[in-house]
Amino acid sequence: MRNLDEFEDHLKKDPTISMCYFETPANPTMACVDIAALNSVCKKYNILTVADNTFCTPYLQQPLLMGTDIVIHSTTKYLNGHGNSIAGIILGTNEEHQQRIWTTLKLVGSTCNAWDAWLIDQGLKTLALRMEKHSSNSISLAKYLEAHKKIKRVNHNGLNSHPDHNIANKQMKNFGGMMSFEIDGSLEDGMKFMNNLKFCTLAPTLGDVDTLILHPASSSHLNVDKALREGNGITDGLIRISVGIENFEDIKSDIEQALKML
Numbered sequence: 001m002r003n004l005d006e007f008e009d010h011l012k013k014d015p016t017i018s019m020c021y022f023e024t025p026a027n028p029t030m031a032c033v034d035i036a037a038l039n040s041v042c043k044k045y046n047i048l049t050v051a052d053n054t055f056c057t058p059y060l061q062q063p064l065l066m067g068t069d070i071v072i073h074s075t076t077k078y079l080n081g082h083g084n085s086i087a088g089i090i091l092g093t094n095e096e097h098q099q100r101i102w103t104t105l106k107l108v109g110s111t112c113n114a115w116d117a118w119l120i121d122q123g124l125k126t127l128a129l130r131m132e133k134h135s136s137n138s139i140s141l142a143k144y145l146e147a148h149k150k151i152k153r154v155n156h157n158g159l160n161s162h163p164d165h166n167i168a169n170k171q172m173k174n175f176g177g178m179m180s181f182e183i184d185g186s187l188e189d190g191m192k193f194m195n196n197l198k199f200c201t202l203a204p205t206l207g208d209v210d211t212l213i214l215h216p217a218s219s220s221h222l223n224v225d226k227a228l229r230e231g232n233g234i235t236d237g238l239i240r241i242s243v244g245i246e247n248f249e250d251i252k253s254d255i256e257q258a259l260k261m262l
Contacts, residue, residue, distance in 0.1 A: 001033045002164075004041055011045045023052040024061075025168065028180045028216055028240035029233040030155040032164035035171055039067035054078070054207070059131045060173045064093060075112075077207025078177075080123040081130050085116035130209065130245055134177030137251060138243035144252055145181045150259050152237070153182040177243040178206065187236035189262055190215050194239070196261045199246075199254035206242035211251050214240045 001007050001022055011017055020042050024032045035051065042049045050070045051063040057078045063071050070092040073079055080087075090101050105111050112120075135158075142156035154161070157168035158175035168175060183189055193215075194202055200211040204219055214220060217236045221229050229235075243251065 001038060002031065004034070004037055007038070008041050008044075011041070011047065017045075017047060019048040019050060021050045021052070023055070025055050025157055025164075025176075025178065027055070027178075028155070028214075028238065030157050030162065030164070030168075030179060031233075032157065032167045032171075034167050035061075035063050035068060036066040043067070055178050056172060056176055057127060057131060059127055060135075060176055061171060064091065066171065069094065070097060074207075075120050077205070078131065078134075079127065079207075080120045081126065081207060081209060082119070082123055083205070083208040083210070085119040085123075087112040087116050087120060131174065131176065133245040134243060135174040137245065137248050138177045138179050138241075139175060140248050141241070141243055141251060141255070142179055142181075145255075148259065150184055150262060151181050152184045155180040155233075178240075179243065180238055180240045182235055183237035183239060183259075183262070185237050185262060187217055190237045190239060191218050193258050193262060194218075196258035197254055198257070199250055200241075206240075208242065209245050211244035211246060212242040214242075216240060 020038065022033055022038065024035060026032070039049050048070070049068045050072065051068045053061055053063055053071050054074045054077050057073070070090060072091070073089050075087045075089055076085065092098055138156065139158040142154050142159055145151045146154045146159060146161065156162060156175065156179040157165060157172065159165060162168070183193055194213065197213060200213050203212040204214055206212055216234050216238055217229065221234055
């Protein structure tokens with residue numbers, strides 16, 4: 001989807017395609033697609049567009065205003081922000097879509113309970129404050145890691161070195177708290193780094209006020225073929241981090257001491 005000419009060729013060749021689903025920035029490499037341009041191509045072929053906007057939240061990126069038909073969020077993540085509820089939302093501007101989605105949700109019972117809904121509502125009250133702090137902490141950490149001798153690569157949309165920096169800068173208000181970096185080492189080095197952490201939390205989730213770290217090769221992408229995984233930039237030494245809103249020096253110091261032990 002980053003190559004619009006190639007993407008449109010697929011649409012021309014396969015008339016059965018009826019929906020385009022995308023996540024930008026993508027997990028965990030932070031790859032971005034041009035939302036407005038993608039929507040424009042899809043509209044030529046009457047294809048529904050659906051964006052997962054969990055990483056950015058509506059505070060940082062607003063796909064509906066760029067022509068996307070439907071936007072989804074895991075409210076478990078940044079919208080709640082405190083790791084104490086599980087839910088999701090589906091948003092759109094088309095009345096027919098809304099009615100069909102709502103009817104389906106009611107029939108299958110996959111709707112949020114009142115307590116979780118209340119917790120999400122409470123979390124939303126501090127969304128703007130949290131996203132600004134997530135963003136400032138993460139870019140500070142990205143710049144620190146980019147200059148570190150034990151780090152091969154840093155994936156952060158706020159860095160000029162990221163291949164999709166210009167796209168992200170065009171459609172995002174700020175760059176959020178998500179990033180990843182590649183340790184110059186093996187699978188074992190990646191796991192050792194994780195086990196050396198003392199302040200940051202090891203968790204297969206994201207978007208909390210706490211800093212949460214994941215090693216994809218040994219957890220979320222454990223069962224993905226290595227060649228396929230590495231072909232998508234998910235190497236043995238890649239670490240994904242959801243940078244929290246703690247004092248930046250606390251986050252940096254923990255990562256620094258964990259790297260020193262490699």
